[in-house]
Amino acid sequence: MSTAIITGASSGLGLAYAKQLVKKNDVVVLCARNEERLAKAKEELLLLAPDAQIETISVDLSTFEGIDALANRVASTPDLEWMINNAGFGLGGQIYPDNDIKRSTDMLVTHCAAVERLSYEAAKVMKANGRGYILNTSSVGAFFFGKGSVDYCSTKAYVVSFTRGLACDLKGTGVRAVVLCPGFVRTGFHSTPEMLIDKDLYGKIPNWLWMDADWVVKKAIRCAEHGSTVMLVPSIVYKCAVFFLRRLWL
Numbered sequence: 001m002s003t004a005i006i007t008g009a010s011s012g013l014g015l016a017y018a019k020q021l022v023k024k025n026d027v028v029v030l031c032a033r034n035e036e037r038l039a040k041a042k043e044e045l046l047l048l049a050p051d052a053q054i055e056t057i058s059v060d061l062s063t064f065e066g067i068d069a070l071a072n073r074v075a076s077t078p079d080l081e082w083m084i085n086n087a088g089f090g091l092g093g094q095i096y097p098d099n100d101i102k103r104s105t106d107m108l109v110t111h112c113a114a115v116e117r118l119s120y121e122a123a124k125v126m127k128a129n130g131r132g133y134i135l136n137t138s139s140v141g142a143f144f145f146g147k148g149s150v151d152y153c154s155t156k157a158y159v160v161s162f163t164r165g166l167a168c169d170l171k172g173t174g175v176r177a178v179v180l181c182p183g184f185v186r187t188g189f190h191s192t193p194e195m196l197i198d199k200d201l202y203g204k205i206p207n208w209l210w211m212d213a214d215w216v217v218k219k220a221i222r223c224a225e226h227g228s229t230v231m232l233v234p235s236i237v238y239k240c241a242v243f244f245l246r247r248l249w250l
């Protein structure tokens with residue numbers, strides 16, 4: 001038996017992970033807040049894999065109660081094979097110090113504290129098994145900074161740094177930690193009410209900069225299973241962008 005636990009699994013990249021991992025695992029645990037969307041995701045997965053055991057957990061990872069609840073589930077999954085820390089969101093038009101600081105803190109907790117705690121619990125279980133994959137979702141935003149993106153870029157930079165360090169700690173244990181840094185992916189990310197503030201901006205992004213969620217996730221899973229790198233930036237365009245950005249200011 002093997003289990004995959006996926007946060008942010010009701011939509012976009014998380015749902016794409018679930019669709020691919022349901023073919024490799026007996027149990028898939030879908031986590032997000034909205035129960036209706038989780039139930040819809042479960043239905044979709046059962047069409048793909050009618051014999052799979054699909055569990056849904058409604059949890060808010062911007063709260064420490066939510067993180068604790070899911071951490072307990074992770075810690076009590078002895079056959080955990082995949083921990084996908086993917087839940088996240090964007091905030092449009094937030095300029096310090098006129099930003100909504102509560103939402104900034106929500107982002108810090110969701111993108112950083114949840115990833116840290118769930119990676120910790122997963123690493124414990126997986127190290128004991130001598131196998132497993134921890135795949136954390138960052139962004140090419142991790143290599144940028146600028147007006148209106150303080151929280152997003154800094155929290156995603158944490159995910160890169162944390163996962164790279166984690167991979168060092170886990171070397172030789174059989175457990176792989178990988179961080180995915182995508183550019184623009186067609187998901188629900190850009191159409192949440194908080195991001196729609198910037199809808200004109202997203203309309204101006206050329207088609208060739210957008211990627212497909214299934215394609216990105218396929219690359220991430222392949223990198224975790226067969227790759228030797230810890231950090232994956234999918235597509236040559238974004239690889240080049242990150243290469244030059246890191247030389248410019250990191």
Ligand SMILES: NC(=O)c1ccc[n+]([C@@H]2O[C@H](COP(=O)([O-])OP(=O)(O)OC[C@H]3O[C@@H](n4cnc5c(N)ncnc54)[C@H](OP(=O)(O)O)[C@@H]3O)[C@@H](O)[C@H]2O)c1
Binds near residue numbers: 139182188
């Ligand atoms: N799309 C892009 O262009 C892009 C680029 C780079 C990185 N990313 C990253 O990719 C990850 C997935 O985003 P996506 O593009 O797939 O967006 P999405 O379609 O909006 O999916 C986000 C998922 O996260 C869940 N979520 C959000 N806040 C949560 C919370 N507080 N607690 C638990 N679950 C929460 C959402 O479900 P509920 O709302 O029901 O909770 C949903 O399942 C994010 O970490 C994002 O930062 C996206």
